Amino acid sequence: MSTDASGGEATGVPVTVTADAAREALSLLEGEGMDTDVSGLRLFVQQGGCAGLSYGMRFDTEPEEDDQVTEQHGLRVFVDPASMNYVGGAKLDYESGLQAAGFHVENPNVESECGCGESFRT
Template sequence: MSTESATGSDEAAVTVTPEAADEAISLLEGESMDTDVAGLRLFVQQGGCAGLSYGMRFDGEPEDDDTVVEQHGLRVFVDPASMNYIGGATLDYEGGLQGAGFNVENPNASSSCGCGESFRT
């Protein structure tokens, strides 16, 4: 398992904004999950109108081959196949009247669909 932290390297595999970390930690705690062990799994799957889409779920612990990024108190787990597509991405959270939610800003995406839910590399 590869582990990176906000202070451990100049460029993290995935960057987490403070807003995203705060929201995810709040949701983890709402599920009574131990934030010292559990985390947010960020992954890429086939689907969406552009070919690939992002997925997120909470996991109790990382898999052996996951990259684990720890920033702002949040642990993010990324499997090796997904890291090929989202390495260098930023996970953000936006709230507001238009709808709240997590957003992945991915420098590897060459195009995305109109709704922003799927992408192509």
Template sequence: MSTGTVDGSSESAVAVSELAAEKALALMDSEGMDRDIGGLRLFVQQGGCAGLSYGMRFDDEPEDDDTITVHHGLRVFVDPASLDYIGGSRLEYEDGLQAAGFHVENPNVVSECGCGESFRT
């Protein structure tokens, strides 16, 4: 059973900056995805030097038990197990000279690896 769609203001949800939403929506558009049904899946998986790592992909539709939030027109899907690790996080997009891409700012992290790709809570 789906936990439903929330506006993204819940402290347990994942927030998304306006720039990150714009970049993700542009990528969805370039892949011909339906913004009204599909969205960005943010998840946590085992791996990396610190034990856990972030994952992102586009999904055509949410799973039944996903928490679905909407930020600046972007639907974000998070499964219950991942939400335990990343609830309260913020997805940002960095566009700099050395790197460009999505970055998760997670207040639950107690340590990260040097590259910022994996973490421990």
């Protein structure tokens, strides 16, 4: 399901969320005492990093009026219109391994990434 916060159908290709990412984010949301029926994970793009743009994520209690809201595996993801231009069609995953664990954005819009994978250019 993908709508804008006013209830209308969203434009653009939504962000997809893996079951692992949703499970981890929901666990963190609940740990913060947030209502997972209303709250969600905000994915956004900001200026920064050696390649020019970087991803940001935070929990929000509710979407903004013009956000695209995607709900998958019980997790609500909020993306503002400007960020959607960069992350539309991306996949949010959670990876855990021996050296690092965390959320990872697989973005088909990226032309190049920096060596550490923290910033990108479209």
